[in-house]
Amino acid sequence: MSPSAELLEPLRRGEARALGRAISWMENGHPGARELMSALWPHLGRAAVVGITGSPGAGKSTLTDQLARALRAEGQKVGILAVDPTSPFSGGAILGDRIRMGRCAADPGIFIRSMATRGALGGLARATQDAIDLLDAAGYDTILVETVGVGQDEVDVVSCVQTCCVVLVPGMGDEIQAIKAGIMEVADLFVINKADRDGADQVEQGIEAMKSLSCVRPWDPPVLRTVAQQGQGIPELIARIREHGLWLRAHGGLERKARERARLRFESLLAEAASRRAKARVGAPWVEAGIQAIADRVRDPYSVVAELLDKL
Amino acid sequence: MSPSAELLEPLRRGEARALGRAISWMENGHPGARELMSALWPHLGRAAVVGITGSPGAGKSTLTDQLARALRAEGQKVGILAVDPTSPFSGGAILGDRIRMGRCAADPGIFIRSMATRGALGGLARATQDAIDLLDAAGYDTILVETVGVGQDEVDVVSCVQTCCVVLVPGMGDEIQAIKAGIMEVADLFVINKADRDGADQVEQGIEAMKSLSCVRPWDPPVLRTVAQQGQGIPELIARIREHGLWLRAHGGLERKARERARLRFESLLAEAASRRAKARVGAPWVEAGIQAIADRVRDPYSVVAELLDKL
DSSP states (O other): OOHHHHHHHHHHTTOHHHHHHHHHHHHHTOTTHHHHHHHHGGGOSOSEEEEEEEOTTSOHHHHHHHHHHHHHHTTOOEEEEEEOTTHHHHSSTTHHHHHHTHHHHTOTTEEEEEEOOTTOTTHHHHHHHHHHHHHHHTTOSEEEEEEESOOHHHHHHHTTOSEEEEEEOTTOHHHHHHHTGGGGGTOSEEEEOSTTSTTHHHHHHHHHHHHHHSOOOSSOOOEEEOBGGGTBTHHHHHHHHHHHHHHHHHTTHHHHHHHHHHHHHHHHHHHHHHHHHHHHHHOHHHHHHHHHHHHTTSSOHHHHHHHHHHHO | OOHHHHHHHHHHTTOHHHHHHHHHHHHHTOTTHHHHHHHHGGGOSOSEEEEEEEOTTSOHHHHHHHHHHHHHHTTOOEEEEEEOTTHHHHSSTTHHHHHHTHHHHTOTTEEEEEEOOTTOTTHHHHHHHHHHHHHHHTTOSEEEEEEESOOHHHHHHHTTOSEEEEEEOTTOHHHHHHHTGGGGGTOSEEEEOSTTSTTHHHHHHHHHHHHHHSOOOSSOOOEEEOBGGGTBTHHHHHHHHHHHHHHHHHTTHHHHHHHHHHHHHHHHHHHHHHHHHHHHHHOHHHHHHHHHHHHTTSSOHHHHHHHHHHHO
């Protein structure tokens, strides 16, 4: 039996150890990764994938924790992927967040993974996508993808989810401005967390103002208030997430998102594979000499790349 | 005379219009872009490239504005690139920031460009890198690269600069925690902005604590205080930026950074070019059918990509 076939059964049964190993395989480009993904592919598409995004300090971890526990209380299996794009540098820096989620971590029906990989092959967005697929195949009902902020990488991550919750908090006056209109196009739900603080009304007004400025979309993202630390607003949030899921289903949104995801994955895999293949053909010494020539300003990068491709 | 040759001379003279056009060429993959970059390549490497990074609301725009004006007062030509990764979605959303920098915008010795491109070819990091090179070739003495936050894209942007200033503010308690150890490895200077607010001491203690936890680096990043809106601390900041530049020069840091930049550019150009070439070989209908099969879960992305590459 091949290694990937050995992993397949425990994975499909939802065993956490198999899941953890499979995610690492994907991140590290293990030889069995491709075979495993091929075997799992027909089983995908069952899980609800929900994104929780927002600036540092917005309380995303606590909110995610509460969502997970509420869904768990309904008998669901819940996967949590905490995406931290700062950690290509440091690795494991997300520890603090995970400690905050300690109550969840003890529950075998909740699987938590920090996508804090140091240079995962193909980038964080693809590693996260792979992990979503693995959790999906392993029978997790809802997958919560928690991601900080608004970088390109997060945008790619967020484009993988079905329902994206954008979390804001009162008292970060500049934040709304900083988040800007861009976030409007990814938000399916706005959550004003820590809504017991002063300024929640202003945040809501700011959101409504942004909404009125942006083009009309078929789904009008609702604005909710939560105090995650006290569990306030969580049932309402879950209800709205479900409502959005049903709306997606009724309006062909799931197929559209599936196509977007397929395109992103295809493009990122192709870029990596085509590039690796090209480098392998000319060999590492040629590549290193080319990079050095660029650094020394003897040659420009465009011409080095063109020459490499001409050699194939 | 080829279009790129026509652009070359006004660009080398530092004319803003030529510069704006050349940046757009690079972003859009204009046919003349490659030739232009080849012609400029030997002229690069003169400018000081300084990154200003930090969370939304930290006052990066004001700080950048003040830095630009102070350098301008010394007679320097200053380029400002405001990188906003949220705008792949919305484009032009950075307008608010630019209005805040209105005083700079009127000065012909300061060139301002928002890198808020909707899906620039090869991503925002490469578009920014191209713009840095163009400003460098156009004779700008200092290039300030202002970028929000901590995503992978920003990390790539920041790895292009010579001196990276990380801007923090008092009163965002969770922020330090959120920024985490990751930022330690990109920070060459810490700036506590809005330092007249309560809590500046705590921010400084937080930074020092992070520094003590991370591995010892040959350059110990200093911690400065500014009140950018009043221009306080700007001369000191400029002095420290210069000090870091001299340190880099003395310790082979410039060559090391040049090599890193060369590698990033080579890899991203190659991935894009190799991928484009592969898709062109099989044709768009084949690609679209493959993506649809992935979306429909008939085939997995790994096998579609493998088949495509086997066809070449």
